[in-house]
Amino acid sequence: MSFVVGLIIGIAIGFALIIGFVRSENGRSKRRFALATTIAALARMTREDSQKLLTKEYYPSWVVFSQKQKLSYIPNFTFLQLIYLAWLNAHLTKIWPYVDEAASELIKANVEPILEQYRPIVLSSLTFSKLTLGTVAPQFTGVCVIEDESDGITLELEMNWDGNPSIILDVKTRLGLGLPVQVKDIAFTGVFRLIFKPLVNEFPCFGAVSFSLRKKTKMDFTLKVIGGDISAIPGVADALESTIHDAVEDSITWPVRKVIPILPGDYSDLELKPMGILEVKLVQAHGLTNKDLIGKSDPFAKLYIRPLRSKMKTSKVIDNDLNPVWNEHFEFVVEDISTQHLTVKIYDDDGIQASELIGCGQVKLSELNPGKVKDVWLKLVKDLEIHRDNKDRGKVHLELLYYPHGVGNEFINPFNSTYSMTSLEKVLEDGSGGENGNFVDNQRKMVITRGVLSVTVISAEDLPPADLMGKADPFVVLTMKKTGTKNKTRVVNENLNPIWNQTFDFVVEDGLHDMLIVEVWDHDTFGKDFMGRCILTLTRVILEGEYKDNFQVEGAKSGKLSLNLKWAPQPIFRRS
Secondary structure, X not given: OHHHHHHHHHHHHHHHHHHHHXXXXXXXXXXXXXXXXXXXXXXXXXXXXXXXXXXXXXXXXXXXXXXXXXXXXXXXXXXXXXXXXXXXXXXXXXXXXXXXXXXXXXHHHHHHHHHHHOOOOOEEXXXXXXXXXXXXXXXXXXXXXXXXXXXXXXXXXXXXXXOOOEEEEEEXXXXXXXXXXXXXXXXXXXXXXXXXXXXXXXXXXXXXXXXXXXXXXXXXXXXXXXXXXXXXXXXXXXXXXXHHHHHHHHHHEOOOOEEXXXXXXXXXXXXXXXXEEEEEEEEEEEOOOOOOOXXXXXXXXXXXXXXXHHHOEEOOOOOOOOOOEEEEEEEEEEOOOOOXXXXXXXXXXXXXXXXXXXXXXXXXXXXXXXXXXXXXXEEOEOOOOOOOOOOXXXXXXXXXXXXXXXXXXXXXXXXXXXXXXOHHHHHHHHOOOOOOOHHHHHHHHHHHHOEEEEEEEEEEEOOOOOOOOOOOOEEEEEEEOOOXXXXXXXXXXXXXXXXXXXXXXXXXXXXXXXXXXXXXXXXXXXXXXXXXXXXXXXXXXXXXXXXXXXXXXXXOOOOEEEEEEEEEEOOOOOOO
């Protein structure tokens, strides 16, 4: 009997063990499946998903939700990328003491000549007496891979560094005074670009690496004279700060790049080279914000592609005018048409005081068609980093022409000052004849800047009322800016949609640097009232020969002016 009872108990326990084991395995399988599903979901998480789950205070300091990822061909910032950045930052922290020791002397040797190059005139010498990178390693906060059609790989790393380096500059002034100046409290945020190119079938699979500062979003530091106050010496602090900023901008900021050969070979094609020339005509500005309490602003413009003092162009100051007309021409060297842009900043001149910024704007050079003149009205904003600016700060009118190098005679530069010479003057200047066929080419290019401009004032529509009866008696005055030659149409009484169909001819000496000012006036018994104007350069009519268009009447609440312009080249021979 006991045997049977034991057998039954043993069988029961065996079945219980089997059932428990099966259930345990099934539960384990479900947990593993759920964990795998969770990991897969985490791997697919985007930056937006992460921000929905956790607010910023729950993230460690190395997690920064940067806008940098929008530049990438990787559509979203995944959880695995965060893990990669954490790994990268952890290893960088470990090796930083060795990086400091290895890089300090190298940086010192390479940066000193650059500082000497940009040394301000108030200083006689500028060298390092001490340079270490400190104990705080930079942190990478963003990463992306830029894919293109070239045989290389481009990696962009966003970096943040609130460092504690020990940098002491040995500064000597023109007066013979020596100053040990400490550079401290460095705060830097930027995007570094690494280009591994060309790709080869030999380890490490790329021939050279190029590095550059793709974008500098922040660079702050403090200057302090050891044992004194740098502000006690006028001009030195500002000169040093400008020198450091200029040295960084010009020596490493994209499109400037440093090429480091990894495998033997010729990598000269990776060096920075000019790609072409950008011709800019600063025409006018309209509706600028007034920065003066008494009177109006005295605006001038600064234009640049690379933000260096030596490469910036400055226009003349137009006194007491919120609708200035400059009609000035500038030329810039373009090194990378795909990433560079033209920046325009409009300032109010305050005499001996610092000029006040009215507004600024940018034009991407990649939006320009080579050899085609682009007419641009650029809306001014307060800050180029702020994309939303609802305040009306005015707008600036530009004409842009980009022509690349090495394209032969395919693109003609109509802004070039040598084009203002006639063919006969060109032949007399260089002593050449026309036996090689150059005379015909020169004639086609040079003569077009002098000629007769025929302007037909066709009509206007939707002009604003100018009298109590809700009507106006409009007429048009046409003026060539350089010569002051004027013509005017007849008066059309009591009409807001007048038709004139009158043609006027102007003899123009320098079409590419002259302007046509078209003003609409209201005739009155006791005088005339200004209604608005259109300012036109002659570039388009010179290139196209003839065109018809409707132009908005600036300064008026409404109204468009219909004009037809025609250009007839007229070669003129001048004796020296």
